[in-house]
């Protein structure tokens with residue numbers, strides 16, 4: 001079942017620059033996709049188009065076959081969540097549970113529903129013991145888990161991670177891998193940009209490679225990484 005599709009996307013941040021050109025990508029439910037490519041290749045810009053934070057200059061985004069127009073962007077953002085690379089530095093609430101409840105509260109869910117979602121997100125990130133603590137005092141790996149819990153509480157279908165392995169030590173990479181496996185068991189669809197080829201090889205079933213604002217390779221991870 002195809003969930004999310006980009007067709008011939010192009011995007012520019014300003015005149016004379018093209019961050020993305022002619023990007024087409026089709027994401028099926030439950031896939032585990034590693035997104036590779038050097039800095040500036042267009043990965044983050046593609047993610048922001050896929051979740052409706054940016055609108056493509058030309059080309060289309062489809063979710064479950066439906067073309068996304070201007071009025072559908074909010075809906076798309078609920079279905080496609082992004083864990084940003086520096087999200088753990090942008091934690092602002094005074095307690096971990098307050099931080100994780102921000103998103104669900106913005107969805108205007110009932111108090112009970114917010115409480116349920118926060119508990120579910122904290123449990124899945126093994127953060128229950130920190131719920132009343134100020135996030136400020138947590139370790140880097142723990143803050144990363146809070147930033148992932150933030151997104152989980154929104155219950156998106158597709159979760160995109162922008163370079164989650166960049167600031168993690170091997171123990172936390174292992175923890176992340178367990179979290180990702182749990183998400184896959186929950187039926188989530190995952191895209192992860194990374195420079196960590198070992199991680200991509202071990203975790204992903206498909207690799208998509210960006211260069212110069214476009215996709216230069218897309219296929220089974222073993223094929224892509226073997227021919228690199």
Ligand code: ADP
Pocket residue numbers: 038039040044085163
């Ligand atoms: P990454 O490779 O980790 O995605 P980038 O270096 O591409 O990181 O971008 C880091 C941040 O800086 C992003 O928020 C991006 O939007 C912003 N950024 C990148 N290039 C520019 C630029 N030329 N002008 C303004 N902001 C930029």
Ligand code: ADP
Pocket residue numbers: 013018019037038039040041042043044045046210
């Ligand atoms: P990646 O995530 O692969 O590092 P990006 O999507 O961040 O790549 O960047 C693609 C291109 O767009 C780069 O040339 C980058 O400098 C530019 N860019 C990214 N974010 C911005 C921004 N906010 N403003 C201007 N240019 C940007």
